[in-house]
Structure formats: C-alpha cells, structure tokens
Amino acid sequence: MSHISSVRVRDVRFPTSRQLDGSDAVNVAPDYSAAHVTVSTSEGESGQALVFTCGRGNEVVAAAIRSYGALLTGRGTNSLVHDLGRASRLLVHDAQLRWLGPEKGVSHMACGALVNALWDLRARRESKPLWLLLSRMAPEELVDTVDFTHIRDTLTRQEALDLLRAGQEGKEERIAELRREGYPAYTTTPGWLGYSDEKLVRLSRQAVADGFGMIKLKVGGDPADDHRRLRLAREAVGPDVRISIDANQRWESDEAVEQVRALAEFDPWWIEEPTSTDDVLGHADIRRGVGPVKVATGEAVANRIVFKQLLRAEAIDVMQIDATRVAGVNENLANLLLAAKFGVPVCPHAGGVGLCELVQHFSFFDYAALSGSMQERTIEFVDHLHEHFTDPVRVVGGRYAAPSAPGIGARMHEDSLATWEFPDGDGWRRDRNGTRQEEVTR
C-alpha cells in the first residue's frame, strides 16, 4: 500500500529586491521567495506545492510545513488523496497546532502547501491539470472537500451543492471554449512603485500592444507621485483600457476615501487593498465613499471566514483569492462558492513566485463549472520568474492559455531549486561573492 514516505521542504529565494521588481507602498523591496514542498510516496509518486513569501521569514514557513508534514508521514496515500476534505481537516484542525492561528498566518499557509501537494499528487495520478480535475469532479465529491466550519451560517452544504450542480449545465462547451480561447488577464508589470516614469510609460504602452484590457498601478506613496503616475499611465493607454490601483494596505480607511477621490479624474477601475484586510468595516466605509470605483481585496485575507465578513458587510466588489495564503484548494473552493452565492466576481491575485501558475486554475474552474461567467473577471499577470517552473503560464494576446500539464502548477526545475536555495545555493553564494547572476529576473 502506498504511503507518504517523505516531506521535503526547501527555502528558495530570488534577489528581486535589487531591481525593485515587486516594489509597492508596503513591500518596498521584496526578495520573492517560495517555501517549496515535495510530498513523496513509497511508490515513487510525488506532489509539489509552495508558499510564496517576500524573503525574510521564508524559513519560518518552511519550519511550519515540516511540522505539519509530520502529521502526514506514514499515512496511506489513497486515504489522503481520495478524501481531501479529511486530509485538510487533519491538518487545519489538529488540536494542538490550531492554537498557532487559528486558521491564519504562517500555520495556515503551511497547511495550504501540504493540502496543495496532495492535490498535485491526485491531479498527476489522473493526468489532469488541476482546473480540469476540479471541473470533472462530481459536485458531491467537490463539496466533500470543503470545510464549512464557521461559514455554515452563510453557506450550507446544500447551497454549495446547488451552485455546483447548476454549474454542470453547458460545462463541456465552456471547457472547450477555455481550451480554445483562454481566460482574460490583466498585468501589473508596468506599475511597480520603484519604476521610473519612463519605464512606467514604456511598459504601459507595451501592455496595450500585448493585448491587455487592464493594467494595475501601485499607489500609496506620495500623493503627488500617485497623481503624476496615474496621469502618465492614463495618457499612455488611452481612455479604453482599464487602470486599477493598489495601495497594499497603506492607508487608514478615511484616508483611502480621500486619496481615491483625488485620483478619480483618471477613472480608476478598482482600488485594491486600500487598508488592512482585517478592517472589514473600514472596507465597507471605503466602498461607500469611493463608488463607482470598485473595492478589491484578498491576497492577505487569512481564510474563508474573513471573506464571509467582507461579503456579508458588502465591503468588496471584487474577491481576489490567492493560491498560497489560505489552506489550499479546499479553502479556495469555499471562497469561490461564497463569491458565487453573493454574486461577486473573483479576480485572483498573482505574481510573486509561482502564483500565476497556481491561481489560474481557480478561474478556469470557476468559468467551467461554477459561475459560468467571465463578466468583470480577470486574472492578474506579472512577468516574473516563470522560467523557473516546469509548466510556466502562457499568456498570449492578454489572455491566459488553458493549462494542459498535469498537476497544480508548482513544479520547479531542479536546477532552479538548487541554485536559489537560501542561503547556500550557487546563486546566493555567487551573489555574496559579487558576481551577480543577471538573468534571475528580466
């Protein structure tokens, strides 16, 4: 009988801070990193997943994955990958470990990595990309993977089942359409706070030329800079391309209203993370204050219970799920189901290391078998670090192509893992010796 024989975790970091890729009002100089996990079985199978971090602290997430991983080692593979709801509960609700969150922060992200590695194992067994595995699973099995704890008052199992059953109609046509035409993307590549005006304008024009219907700019620094940059971007893309703005939680709620109103002349589409994602009622205040500009958040939302707050309080227009913040595929299914119930579009957060590769699957699944709509929906795209993945995203003409490789998308080249393992990989050792490897980021 196949059992889980090992859980290997690697601390992989890329020195992105050198070029201010990924720089915003809060994350001023991140080194995009991944706590990368490989769950192996006694039969030679393996599942891979990762947690994205901004550099320092990646070792803490790695430690947490190892600690939770001990709960999986020795268990039967089949009982885990064919009852992924139970697998998730085993980790998330461990009676001693639960105190570390509960269900938030480092411990929750670690659970998510292990749950996702099991989904990767399952998808590889069935030779399907995650989105197709999910789309072809029966509604009953899908619902069995969802943990309804503390959301049941707002979304019952039966309601979830009804939503998924409704999503079955026309499913195969939509799967064919996704394979043919992909899914809309937007790009944040032009908008990092550390980029010069010249680079901002050049990359904004390039984004339009590449077919993107929306770009996103980081704001939340000096208000005069925000104003100038947004003006330049609007001039560069013209009136018909959407521009969203992202403050990365930099503001107080009242300040957010004021700042967004001051930028209204440039017609921003949404304001993302105007304030702390824990400030549910603050988001509701902001939404009332900045309309018709939409309010979006999610990359730092700890779990399904907080998303339930944001939806119940009518605090967001757009739900931005993240692939590695919550407890894995299961919890993102809960998030998608909550969004579907409230009629709020899901526009996933991506970028970082591997987030595009992982999160795209949820939008493809959502269109194929849940909401059945692409209306006001788009997946973030940032053109960083894809070359380190065995199955990098393909974005063509402003759209994500349907992933076809089996798995969840977290598999990295062995050479990349070895070179950028922190602190002793060759990339870091060469870096410390002063011979920078320039090709790490574009």
Next chain:
Amino acid sequence: MSHISSVRVRDVRFPTSRQLDGSDAVNVAPDYSAAHVTVSTSEGESGQALVFTCGRGNEVVAAAIRSYGALLTGRGTNSLVHDLGRASRLLVHDAQLRWLGPEKGVSHMACGALVNALWDLRARRESKPLWLLLSRMAPEELVDTVDFTHIRDTLTRQEALDLLRAGQEGKEERIAELRREGYPAYTTTPGWLGYSDEKLVRLSRQAVADGFGMIKLKVGGDPADDHRRLRLAREAVGPDVRISIDANQRWESDEAVEQVRALAEFDPWWIEEPTSTDDVLGHADIRRGVGPVKVATGEAVANRIVFKQLLRAEAIDVMQIDATRVAGVNENLANLLLAAKFGVPVCPHAGGVGLCELVQHFSFFDYAALSGSMQERTIEFVDHLHEHFTDPVRVVGGRYAAPSAPGIGARMHEDSLATWEFPDGDGWRRDRNGTRQEEVTR
C-alpha cells in the same frame, strides 16, 4: 554602549494532556507550552518573555522568534527600551517579514515575545513591576508606544492621550488601593471538559470557599453534557456566584444562539468564544440573540484591528485580551484604549503557561491609570504551572495581589526550563522511559 548581544529561545513543554487539565471542546488534549525567550545585553542585563502554545507547533513559534530576533541583535539597548514604539514597528512592520501575517498568527506572536522581553528589560532597569511602570509613565510616552496604524480612523492619538490624561486623576490613591486590596479574579479551574462530574462539583465548591465571585465552565461538547454540568455547577455554587461558559469557538453563529438559550435557566454570565473570533458579524448576531447573557472573546483575536471590528460592530460585551497573542505590551495598550473608548470592560484571558503572571499587569494598569474602574472586571485565574515562575501570581480570597517583583512576570526557574525543554529535557526523557514525574501539574 550597551547593545543586544543575544536572543536565546527555548521550547518548553509540560505534559498536561495526561490529566486533561486545560481540555475544552476544541483544545481536547493540550500540552501547555511556552516558546521562551531571553534577550541579553552586552552589559549583562536580560529581559524574558514567552509565547504560550498548546504543544505541537511550539517549535514553529520558537523559529519565528529567532528569525525576528535577528533584527534586534547588535542594536543599542537604550534606543530600544526608551523608544518601545519604534522597537515594535521595527519588528511588526519589517517590509519582508510582514507578509507572514500580516499582524497575525505565529509571526505576530513572535514579535510580541520580543517586544515584551524589551519591556521586561526596561521594567527591571527601573525596578518596577510592569503595571507600575505603565501607571507611572507619562501619558505622552505611553501613547508614543502605541501603533495607531489601521485604528486611527476609530481612535486618534489625541483621543488616546485624553483618555490617559483623565486616568491620571486619583491615580496614586488607586495604586495604593491595588497594593492593599488587589484585583478581582475568577477561576476556570473547576470547568475543564475532561473532568468528571464529581471533580467539577468538588472544585466548584472549593472555588466558592476560596472566595471567587465567578467560575467558568467549558461547554460545546454534547449539549446534554453541557446542560448537566451547568446544572451541577449551579447547584454547587448557589444563585449568587456567577457562572460563565466558554465554547472555545466550537459553534456556528446560529448554533451558538440555540445552545446558549438552552442553558439560560442556569443564568450564565457570559458566553465566551461562541464561534470563530474571525466571525465579527457572527458575534454581533449572537450578541443580539443571547442577551442578557453577555458575549466575550479575545484570546484568539489576532490584533487591535480585529478588536476594532468587534467593538464597532457592537459584537462583544467583554474584551478578553491575551498577553501573548498580540504584538506585546504596546498592542495591548491599544486594545485597552479601544475598550476604554467604547466603554467595554476588559477581563483578561489567562491560564496556560505564565498567562496569569503576564496578563494581570494590564488590569492593574487599567484600574490605576486608564478606566479607573473595576466594575464588571475580573482576571481569569487557573491554578496550573505557577511553580515554574520566579514570581508566581498570588491569588488570595478570590483576588490577585498586586505584583511587586520587577519585570513583566515571564521569568522561569532555570531548573524548570532545563527539565521541560522539549524534547531532550530530563522531564521528557524520563517520561519517555516510563517514569512519569507526577508533580508537573497539580
């Protein structure tokens, strides 16, 4: 010039699960543990603090404290302990580490331990127990330690200053009163879910004989058990002693209303943690549904921003701060100030390892120099593991005696740290060899 020369972290655990001390509906068999930190200076001073956990995962918190600790090592001691606001921001808002929370879970608790160790250093320098240090600090210096980020829309620096200035009046009289008469306590010792009916009744009677005005029972298991246990406790303590109940987040919000109503005949004082602390709006629903029974929560509330939600939503009657969940003394000052602004009494959570020793200081300070009231206020007391501390709490006649030893209360006996260090301390090695050391818990 004195600088921080080392940050030493130890993983200390007590095998409390063997006797089901601390057992509740969610934490079914905890091994009460502490990630214990000693921050030492080049001049031979030291500050100690800890994070409480339930056993497994204590090593993850220890790892996080080590990672954050690297940000302190080498820095000047004076600049840290005389600008504790800056010290906290340095840790909490580190641009790369912030992603791990933000401001929640493992990473936030780790920040709290280091911030608290610096307060311990400061208090020892001034030869004062923490509560007295805080009570004697000028309102301006106290406010400078508070991080108003993401609460400023609800509590400005000026409002905080006004509250603290108002608390100056009559302060010395209240300090004298506290030293003479102490502060009211309640006890959870009788109420653990794993205790027999006989033990419950015996310990409930003992609590009354010991002078406690309130006891607390764990609920959230089988409803018939809850009903029987509450009936037995009410019979044991009579009509005039308060009984609060604690579900440790076991219920959904609608279920909580139903269950509390079913226990109404026994006149429970408050229902604690009826559901997930992330479910702010759920708490508001519950509060509307169970009145006049009060709603209390806080031991798992991640930060001041979530407390702001609970207060703004009128979701709680009682704020239960915890000494090691948030980012240390500074953030608990923010919590106390928020509670004071909303007129909500603070009844700290305690128990575990050292939580009584640490958290008592906040109630003493609150009475001396902030709210100036003991009305509806009481500190939790659980009679576990105090013998491991150099300055254990003294609870006499149902009241905490004012702490007099310098520091924050986290200093443990070297012998206790060495014996119960996990996994290689003598206590654990003997335990594995089958010769259990019975005196670890009473």
